[in-house]
Amino acid sequence: MDAYIFDAIRSPRGKGRPDGALHEVTSVALSAQILDALAARNGIRGPVIEDVIWGNVTQVGEQGGCLARSAVLASGLDQAIPGLSINRFCASGLEAVNLAAQQVRATGGAFIAGGVEMMSRVPMGSDGAAIAVDPSLAMATRFVPQGISADLIATEYGFTREMADALAVESQRRAARAWAEGRFAKSIVPVRDRNGLMILEHDEYMRPGTDMATLGALKPAFQEMGEVMPGFDKVALMKYPHLERITHIHHAGNSSGIVDGAAAVLVASKDWGEAHGLKPRARIRAVARIGTEPTIMLTGPVPVTERALAAAGLGIGDIDLFEVNEAFAAVVLRFQQAFDVDPARVNVNGGAIAMGHPLGATGAMILATLLDELERSDKTLGLATLCVASGMGAATVVERL
Structure with missing residues (x-):
């Protein structure tokens, strides 16, 4: 049995600071x-959804x-619909x-899946993480913060500060x-307060004049923690001794x-959609996850894309458009390098460098952005x-219908 996407929506992204537009909205309320x-939008009434599967990274406090489950109960969904939080x-x-x-694919039916992250309200890392705080595990795995890892990728694969900055400028432009051009209009759901007044209808983080x-x-944002205190560069070089030093190219x-x-x-x-008078927008061809x-x-x-393509019976050249999360510029540069992909096919409407990365969402x-662009560009x-x-790593291959 195939799985289909019938709809995909998102909120605008607000700055993750106390002065951000969404700061006064709780995680439960936004969800x-x-x-x-x-x-x-889809006429969903009654207990017709099997489950709400909701991603969220910092699962502490209000999250x-x-x-x-809290989000289901706070919403208008039937209380018979359960909820599952994942990280x-x-x-x-x-x-x-x-x-x-x-x-x-296994049982049929319908699910709502997605996620939320209110980074202005629940700070990243405030839940703790054994790999970072347990000394025995941290040293065994040669743990370093993500910024050091991003600079390590840049050093290992030869990406310069100019290459990273150029990708960032292009993300802002796109x-x-x-x-x-209204390319996000189909998916954006403006956030309103309890009185119906507009709070945010546009991605707030963007800096188009960059x-x-x-x-x-x-x-460079991570040079001091790498080279001075606490000296994470030395930890990374224990794992990558062939590098003389780490070149720090990433910044805000x-x-x-x-x-x-x-x-x-x-x-x-498809049967569920037909029973409810809904037409699918895309078929999910393959999913994959991997440890690295x-x-x-x-x-x-890179490896999870290879795994997903193999599961779908496709090659890299068969894919019309890619969305590669812009966690750091080097991540996207490495993806493009590994597959020799034309940058014009990757993140064609910008990414997290320009608009932000609300972790669980x-x-x-x-x-949603990928599906909208496949439809807009007839791919x-x-x-x-x-x-x-x-x-x-995680990946999903979709086929527009």
């Missing part, structure tokens, strides 16, 4: 708004205690969709063009932005993939 919007770090939103697809000179003035302007946001995808069988070397950490998009967001096959903390 409930997105769930209600998806239900309204703890099975946020997925595959940055790929949580996409993994939620992948899990839904696999359940549809995102500004996409908004100006240029090479602006980025060139920024200091060529790394993903800290933002708030949520996204949801309706995944179901944890020090360099962020190289997962991003995977579902880029899948057929797309692949979405993300690197994942502690060395993992």
Whole structure:
């Protein structure tokens, strides 16, 4: 049995700071708004959804205690619909969709999958992580922060500061063009307060005037923690001794932005869609996940793409469009290098460098962006993939119908 995408929506992304537009909105409230919007758009009433699978990375405080179930109860969905919170770090939103697809293939029915992250309210890392705080595990795995890993990728594969900055400038340009041309209009659900007043209807983090000179003035963000205190470069070089030193090229302007946001995808069988008068937009051809070397950490998009393509019976040249999460510029540069992919096919409407990366939601967001662009440009096959903390990757191949 095949799994199909019937709809995919997202909130605008707000700056992940106390002065961000979404800061006063709780994780549960934003999730409930997105769930209600998806239900309204598709006429979902009663206990017709098998489960809500909701990605969320920092599962503590208001995002703890099975946020997925709390979101269902806060929304207008039937209380008979359960909720499942999952955490595959940055790929949580996409993994939620992948899990839904696999359940549809096994048993049919319909699932709502996606995720949320309110980074202005629940700080990244505030839940702790054994790989970072347990000395025995940290040393055994040669743990370093993600920024060091991104600079390690740049050093290992020969990416310069100029290459990273150029990718960031292009991400900003593409995102500004996409908004100006209404390319996100089909998927965006404006966030309103309880009185119906508009809070945010546009991605807030963007800096469309960014240029090479602006980025060139920024200091590398991870050089001090790498070279001085606590000296993570030495830890990374224990795993990669063939490198003489790590070149630090990443900064706030060529790394993903800290933002708030949520996204949801309706995944179901064709029979369920026909019974409810809904037409599928895409078929999920293949899903994949993988573990990778944890020090360099962020190289997962390459091997997981190979695994997903093999499962779909496709080659890299068969894919029309790619969404590769812009966690750091080097992640995308490595993907393009590994597959010799034309950059014009990758993140054609910008990415997380321009618009931000709300950890648990991003995977579902880029899948929605991919589907919208396949439809807009009359193309057929797309692949979405993300690197994942502690060395993992996730990918999904979709076919527009």
